[in-house]
Amino acid sequence: MEKLRIAVAGGGVGGMTLALALQAKGHEVTIYEKAGAFGRIGADVNLTPNAMHALDGLGLGDVLRATGARAEFRISRMWDDGRETSRLPMSDAAEEKYGAPQLAIHRADLLNALEAALTRGTIRFGAGVAGLAQGAEGATLILEDGERIAADVVIGADGIHSVIRAALFGPDAPSFxxxxxxxxxxxxxxxxxxxxxxxxxxxxxxxxxxxxxxxxxxxxxxxxxxxxxxxxxxxxxxxxxxxxxxxxxxxxxxxxxxxxxxxxxxxxxxxxxxxxREPMPRWSSGRVTLLGDAAHPMVPFMAQGACMAIEDAIVLARALDAGAQDVPAALIAYEDSRRARTAAVQRGSLANDWMKQGGNADWVYGYHAWTAPLGEPAPAA
Missing domain, CATH: 3.30.9.30 (D-Amino Acid Oxidase; Chain A, domain 2)
Structure with missing residues (x-):
């Protein structure tokens, strides 16, 4: 197997999940994170069964289950009379049906679990990303202090205001x-x-x-x-x-x-x-691609923002491992596997009517990032 040097812009949930999956496959990964350290900021991450199944494959299941809280049901109630319009069993029922439960966990606890599992020194804190350059044989991450980082692959996991996204496709702004x-x-x-x-x-x-x-x-x-x-x-x-x-x-x-x-x-x-943002028609160019909110920011009404980033990370790690000899083709296979699914979740979240009256949650919760076919669109709704 060809060992790749991979530079990841952004040390959030998606970036660290990707780094952990790539390190497990023997690749050399460094994360460049603008913050000086991780603090106990934010509040929660809802890890629905699709995300927990992905994280279980990285060996994080026990520590996350010990820290997080298991939701018994997913319940919809009406604002005026309080009546229930749907009740979906989770916890043990979800684990039996989907292979993993739903957990609610503080974002800091999830980041701590991911960081602890990474090879020591994987994250460079205080290393903000300013830009990007690339050629046929590699890509270069440019830091705010002017340092240039040569890599075989650069991943933009740097959120809704992604520097890597702007470098690839030009500046734009998300809509309020x-x-x-x-x-x-x-x-x-x-x-x-x-x-x-x-x-x-x-x-x-x-x-x-x-x-x-x-x-x-x-x-x-x-x-x-x-x-x-x-x-x-x-x-x-x-x-x-x-x-x-x-x-x-x-x-x-x-x-x-x-x-x-x-x-x-x-x-x-x-x-x-x-x-x-509207779903993007492309995420990749040459040896650079996007992941998570950098590619598909979404409102939180399906509780899938972090979950989609985790899925992205696993599929991208699989694609790079399988296509290390042809990185641009591997990145195209990754985004072809993911665009339709994440676009459906973006639009479903914005519509804000998912599971209001019940329905089938299998297309969201039953997705398995470790076994989903590479290069083929995942079923959406």
């Missing part, structure tokens, strides 16, 4: 979706007596802009609360800012008492602008 998300973490004890705390529960509002989602976090000791409201524009500096709890509660004053009780327990919230 007209939605603001609110996130809070609440001690379970503050919600004593509330129903369905061990399930992923979504309260559907009278319009698509308003919804509340809750699920267990940190082994079930905490409950993550996620809500959205409509907004005409986003004029503030920064994409994530402290929010006003009273403003959030006022936006849901007409919701069922059990839903309002969730917001009443929130003491602090963070507010973020949600952005979208």
């Amino acid at each position: 979706a007209g939605l603001v998300s609110w996130r809070a973490v609440v001690p379970r004890a503050a919600l004593a007596g509330a129903p369905n705390l061990d399930s992923f529960t979504k309260w559907w509002g009278p319009e698509p802009t308003r919804q509340i989602v809750t699920f267990p976090l940190t082994g079930g000791d905490e409950i993550f609360v996620f809500a959205t409201t409509g907004q005409d524009g986003w004029g503030e500096e920064g994409w994530t800012l402290p929010g006003d709890v009273e403003e959030l509660r006022a936006a849901y004053a007409d919701f069922h008492p059990e839903a309002r009780a969730l917001l009443a327990a929130c003491t602090e919230v963070m507010r973020s602008a949600l952005h979208v």
